Amino acid sequence: MILTVASRVGRSVLVILLVTIAVVALLSLAPGSVAQVILGENATPEAVAALNAELGLDAPFWSQYTAWLGNAVQGDLGTSPLTGQSVSEAIGERLPVTLQLAVMGLVIALVVAILMGIASASRPGSGLDRSTNAVSAVFLSVPAFIAGPILIYFLAIQLQIFPVMGWSRISEGLGENLRSAFLPAIAIALTEIAAFHRLLRTDLIGTLREDFVAAARAKGLSSRYVMFRHALRPSSFSLITLAGINLGRLIGGTVIVETLFGLPGLGQLVASSITSRDVIMVQGIVVFIAVVYVCINTLVDLSYQVIDPRVRKVAAA
Structure with a gap:
């Protein structure tokens, strides 16, 4: 060990x-x-x-x-020669924005993908299954730099439900904060929804064909109980792995979304630092994101023993 x-x-x-x-x-x-x-x-x-x-x-x-x-x-990531601000201080100021966007996007993607995956796997090949697969294909084919302007045009400019650009901090009110973060989070979540849905659908269909699921059904248990109690947990093994990996990627991959929506996050800071040739700032942010990515992957590995009892048995052996 x-x-x-x-x-x-x-x-x-x-x-x-x-x-x-x-x-x-x-x-x-x-x-x-x-x-x-x-x-x-x-x-x-x-x-x-x-x-x-x-x-x-x-x-x-x-x-x-x-x-x-x-x-x-020793913990000193340097000081930007351009702004005179320490890299650690810059990361501390902008990390909450990027982290909130990444977490919100991931949570939205997981909730929607789980609902779509359950609907598809319950009746594979049905009209509902084909419809959700079609929606998933559309989400997968629309990158963030296309989804962002579309969401801004319809939901911010036409319907005026959300602000076009800018960021409201939680200290200014939770409602305003969520309104400013919702559109960017949706733009981040669309591609993730497609990936999560396809993975979970495949795993659920395979799990529902297992003998222990057939035994649960033979006992007279309802389909909903069998789905959520017996099939969903073992089928979420790959989903949790992908979600953990994608969270680390999303923290470092919000450059386009933060630039589109004018958000003061790490992504926008990296983009401006690259343009201004601020190597010290870019280096420090990259190291921070790499460390976060590695730590998240380690936590995902440890979570296997909680999600799937079979892993605990192998580890104990």
Whole structure:
């Protein structure tokens, strides 16, 4: 057990290191530097070189990276040379927005997908099953950058139910906060609904054909009881795995949605930092997201023993 945990931690650390190296290497290929952004387009090459030297950006790539890594291990993700704000402080300010969007989108996707999956698996091949599959296909084919403007046009501009852009914090009122977060969360959830529905439908259909389900039906139990008590839990094994993985991905993948709706989250911060060549900010955010992703995957693995008793038996053996 200890060796397994140590191996997983070692792989996770290696993944985080490779991710940060890849980010810095890719940004180094782009023309310009943060010094040019600070000084403006009319800055002389001498002034840019002097500011690069002052910021330590003229050092070799590996020298800059190892210095940053040494500070990051101690909890210091650096300070943005562009804004003067520490990366940790910037993450703390913007994380609640991104986290709320990701969690809301995931919860909406799970609720809708479970209802659609149960409806489809109850009568596979029926008209209801074909209808839900068609809806799922539509959701799957509409990416967030298409769904966002459509939702804005119909629900915000035409019906004026939700605000077009902007963000209301919870301190300003829970109702206003949910109104500002609902459309972005729906835009995030559509693709997830399709993926979750297809996975759960397949697993449920397979589970409903198992002998223990037939035995439960032979006892005279109602179809609803059999579905929710005997079939849904073992069929949700893959769904929980995918949901956990997708939560980590959604936290780092809200760039498009946050930009479309003008939301002050991590995604928008990453996009603006890449444009301004703020490598320190991008590096810190990427490391944070990678750590969150790894931790979520570990929790998902541990949740298997709660969801499926068969895993507990294997672990105990």
